[in-house]
Amino acid sequence: MIKELIVVEGKSDTVAVKRAVEADTIETGGSAVDRKVIAKIALAMERRGVIILTDPDHAGERIRKIVSSKVRGCKHAFIPEKDATRKGDIGVENASPEAIRHALEHVHTSFEGAPALIGLDDLMAAGMLVHPRAAERRMALGNALGIGYCNGKQLFKRLAMFGITREEFEAALAQIDQGGITT
CATH class of the missing domain: 3.40.1360.10 (Dna Topoisomerase Vi A Subunit; Chain: A, domain 2)
Structure with missing residues (x-):
């Protein structure tokens, strides 16, 4: 239960x-x-x-x-x-x-008011913002991290809110880039 x-x-x-x-x-x-x-x-x-x-x-x-x-x-x-x-x-x-x-x-x-461990520049470099496949990549990232799909601004907030670490973020990106996580 x-x-x-x-x-x-x-x-x-x-x-x-x-x-x-x-x-x-x-x-x-x-x-x-x-x-x-x-x-x-x-x-x-x-x-x-x-x-x-x-x-x-x-x-x-x-x-x-x-x-x-x-x-x-x-x-x-x-x-x-x-x-x-x-x-x-x-x-x-x-x-x-x-x-x-x-x-x-x-x-x-x-974690309300938690500091961002992943910056907007990290999201930009990862192709989550201003990228031809940004929405698709955000969906894959949300699936990999178990935090759901959201737009770029919400993704930034959600990563901080749930205390997603740099290691978790980078591991999820590696899975996505290797084709292990899809939308």
Whole structure:
């Protein structure tokens, strides 16, 4: 049984999570996260801890930002878009039990205000910014590090927020450049 409560978007996500692991969930009911849901998540954070597992799309990222800005100390789990897509539909409910377990085994804790260990110049040199294949490379990097896809500015913030070390960053880049991690 996973100790923390897992924040998901809806009932279908809860069903998928429960197929993969023994855990309790809190459903946001979509991207309009109201204050009652935030209060429930805050209480869960105090009592058991919280892991946010939202869809790897714009709405999921919006929910993740809302919840983590209102409830400090949340952990984050990410499923790569390719593992959460079925027949063109993206969502946790489409992920296999293995993909969900993998995401929950590689949870990241947010370190608010953490210093950046990877600079913008490092991202530029790695082809993550202002590069013809920057979006593709950021997706591969997000998959390799288990931090999800994001734009360049968000990638910079996320690397700092999750305390990604230079060694982790360089190892992920090496995997990408050797063709070991794809989008």
